[in-house]
Amino acid sequence: MTTLAPSIQKPPAGTASATTTEAQRLKIVFVGHVDHGKSTLIGRIFYDTNSFPDGKVEQIKKACDAEGMEFEYSFLLDALLEEQEQNITIDTTQIQFRTEARNYVIIDAPGHKEFLKNMITGAASADAAVLLIAANEGVREQSRRHGYLLSLLGIKQVVVAVNKMDLVGWSQEKFEALKKEYIEFLKQVGLEAKLFVPVSARNGDNVKNRSENTPWYTGPTILNALDHFQPPASSSELPLRFPVQDVYRFDDRRIIAGRVESGTIRVGDKLVFSPNNKAAVVKTIENWGGISPDHAVAGQSIGITLTEQIFVERGHVASHETHAPIEANRFKANLFWMGKNNLQVGPRYKLKLATQEIDCEIVSVDRVIDASTLETVAENEQRKHVARNDVAEITLQTRGPLVFDNHETLPIMGRFVIVDDRNVAGGGIIYGGVYADRKSIASSNIYWSEGDITSRQRSLRNGHKGAVVWFTGLSGSGKSTIARALEREIFKHNMHVYVLDGDNVRHGLNSNLGFSPQDREENIRRVAEVAKLMADSGTIVITAFISPYRGDRLQAREIVRNGGLDFFEVFIDTPLEVCEERDPKNLYKKARAGEISQFTGIDAPYESPENPELVVHADKLKVTESVTVIMDKLLPLLHPGDAAFEI
């Protein structure tokens, strides 16, 4: 075999000049439920864009005739893949075609059986996705699962091809119903599909050419839709993240090597390296065999020298002083798991994020989600592991501080992988991390430090987890009374529990604070920090403060969650009239009389919680009943987890 079939890597002759052939390659992944027509659509796109080698189509048509089979476009693709096995210059996992607008790389051609691993490997590098749903079968399990995974992988550009429209008589009604159903699903996973195209891949309707069968459809064809996708946006305008890959001393230079993952780095910039918070100025951007540039942008692999010889090593992340990343060692994430073994609560795993590599453990599996129905498979009291192909919400703890961003803010710094048995076995995206003002903690190496005893070990010893139960409600609503009764009840369960009482805290810790909005805010911040420390030590902390401002409570929630602890907000919803009538400390009377000002409910606002974990209508319940309502929801959260994996 010396003469080989023509390559389809090359664009069809005459469609563009040679200098633009490499321009603007858009990587697209084709996904969808099995048999919904991926191969046929790709085959048809290749046919319509004249991307098959000369004579190939005729050859296959002839072969079909000879065998008495009906010609299918998927055969063309199969033939192409078959040829690849015979060693022709085509790429199995990445095949190319072009429209007049640009080049496309189709990632992960159909036929792979190992769905998740290969789909993730391919789809993670895609710029956009075509999701196929067969009109006659409708939204199926993989349609939903793939949609969810695209969202986890951060792929935002999706066109949905509603295929096999010929099999449903080109029914607009069916198309619209399917569209509505699927949009609803995608909305839940945070994905927006702008375009739904009714097609018949087999007949070529609305693939390249507009179909006469769909006079009711005025949107773009599949190829038009692809051409409307945007190439990956430059992240040069985002905050600077320069994760250090290595430090080289091959000669008299000390070069900090790495890739600018976002933002722009300039000679003369003051950089702060997280997590050790050391700062230095960029002296040069090195460039072998060329002129040293004065700046470098996102995507560039560079080496820099600094004016000062500060300690820097792989894993440190350089940023500008403003817009620094988050540092924490506990955080929440959405995770997909592909490992042969289950991901377990307890054992140590290796976590890799950008160039950081750090030991971690799963503190809790908060929710296991069926990726196709979005239903919760198991709440945390039931599941202590994430199985292969599961998607889950988990809480992780790293051995030291991890530098990251929330995924929605800066995707590259908000995603990580977990390594099990030498191989990447799962990926996750981080949410809910809190950006701290770096200057307020810039004095030295201050970060949340775990110590030798992990909170997991503490909770196993105690038989329960630490947590913060945050009461909010008007003065006289019954917070303190219920809190005391709840404390007694929890105490009876042999658990460590403590009420942080508003008055007690104001006597000591917060004695320098008044009741202005600023002071109230600081009051709540301090209480939240103290509650976090106590909860981390294993105690169930109940706070009973009016805490009237939503923003303050949100901050408290973030502080506690940032410590990887559960925050359980209980709204004691007693109407103002009832509170004022009770008036146990005669405060309402004083407020009405003008003797005290800024009294919540009278001349200061109370902002009711929008989404508390629990609402207790204390005016309609006895104290014991209120306690029971709270205990029912609280107890399952306090379960310490399975001890089997603890060493």
Place this chain on the structure above:
Amino acid sequence: MKHDNDHLDALENQSIFIFREAYHYFKKVCMPWSMGKDSNVLIWLANKAFHGHVPFPVLHIDTTYEFPEMLEFREWAKKKYGLDLIVKINEEARGRGVGYETHDPVTVTHELKSVALQQVLREYKFDALITGIRRDEDSTRAKERYFSPRNAEFEWDYKDQPPEFWNQFTTSCEPGEHVRVQPLLDWTETDIWRYIQRENIPIPTMYFARKNEKDGKHYRYRSLGCWPITNPIQSTASNIDEIIAELAITKTSERAGRAQDHYERNAMQKLRAKGFM
């Protein structure tokens, strides 16, 4: 041309990133070097990644059937880049008389290249090999990962490869095993030529067309290997622009002139019979 440059920049930046990951994670890195065009792009990229240094040995598996011009280039480039060069000949096989004069190309290639490589790996205990393979070269290479583990027998479990995404790779292996690191995986033959042109990377002149005095026709080598089994193609492309123009209309594969690939295809079919895709 700007788009071309952007495209080459993107490829270069990713390759450099991969070089640096390999150098960080593996204790004993080695880079096979055939002196061919892809090999020389690797040397170039290593210099960019490590700012004028190639901080690991490069390895030439000398089959003793090398083109003299290539050996000349080897010595010249070794000095130019200051390379730590290991030259390996499978003396044991040559001693047994293994050679193209008496054996088929697959046997010779296996003995003088693959076995020689195994010998080097054992001798030096290398745990990572930086290779110059590209996805567009052939179908098996198309399925490769940037970091691709090999077991102690050099076997590649292509049906159950670890996932690779978000630039997180398989960066460790058991003793005796090694990982193939492949920084050029995303590059095409045309990309290689455009990059050589842009960066002005030195390569052997055998890639450019010369007149054969016997038949008066012009020939050039598109891919280079052992001289008894490497055939030139008829071509008048005497500079890189002309080569790129030729590639745009060619209907043959890059390695068509490499005789052992022809045999390998038979070998591939045997493999397929045993469950190869």
